Amino acid sequence: MNIGDVATHAGLPAKTIRYYEDIGLVQPKRSANGYRTFRQSDVHKLAFLGRARALGFTIEDCRSLLKLYADTARASAEVKHIAQEHLGRIDRKIAELTEMRATLGNLVESCAGDHRPDCPILADLAV
Amino acid sequence: MNIGDVATHAGLPAKTIRYYEDIGLVQPKRSANGYRTFRQSDVHKLAFLGRARALGFTIEDCRSLLKLYADTARASAEVKHIAQEHLGRIDRKIAELTEMRATLGNLVESCAGDHRPDCPILADLAV
DNA sequence: CTTGACCTTCCAGCGGGTGGAGACCCCATC
């Protein structure tokens, strides 16, 4: 399969797939004309990557997950560990954003938003 | 004031302050020895930037907010508009993360996390 | 006069791609 078809099947831009090859996540073969040739297993891998990335796993997480996926003697504990770390990151990020949201929400509510210059948002930023 | 003191007062790393000068957010003077010299108003500006960044505003937002702050004839509507746009971004981000959290949370819960290879997390990623 | 803390510039790199230039390649149509 050529990169364009793979892009369609895996739901990733061709550019991203090339980038994933660059950083060693997939190793497609090359045909005589120099085009990348993807096996079914590569397409599968890329779809896996797409889903892992959609869940917010970092590229390095993805690398580890792919390794574990390929290793049928893995311990699920290892996978779970990675996922839990990531869950922690997500929770921290949500907490951070929620706090921003609260502060900023209050400020926005208290701002008249009219033609006058008085603005609690700026007042707060300026302290 | 030299950059080190400003860093302390404004709560920003010196590197960041230099960067902010680079992109035109502050314009400190220079003393004879080439050192940056910050006026009180610069320090104030940098503290403003620090707070705006802590609320997640982009650098470009900050640039606009500083301009509005300096303009005593501003309409608070303009400030509110920027803040509301940002609020929307935050809300979308929170929604995205919350969805990730839900999916990943379920997967993590359903994973035994022991020495055995069976893993619902990998199973889900592989589809 | 030296030491050590500060300051300067410049260049490189993070993560995770994305855009574009310029050049091949392949197939279909005239």
Place this chain on the structure above:
DNA sequence: GATGGGGTCTCCACCCGCTGGAAGGTCAAG
């Protein structure tokens, strides 16, 4: 055989918002 259009190739630059480090200048204290 020429031409056109789509795919593909590599390479380099850029996005954001810094951050780290190297190599050097400056200043005050001891």
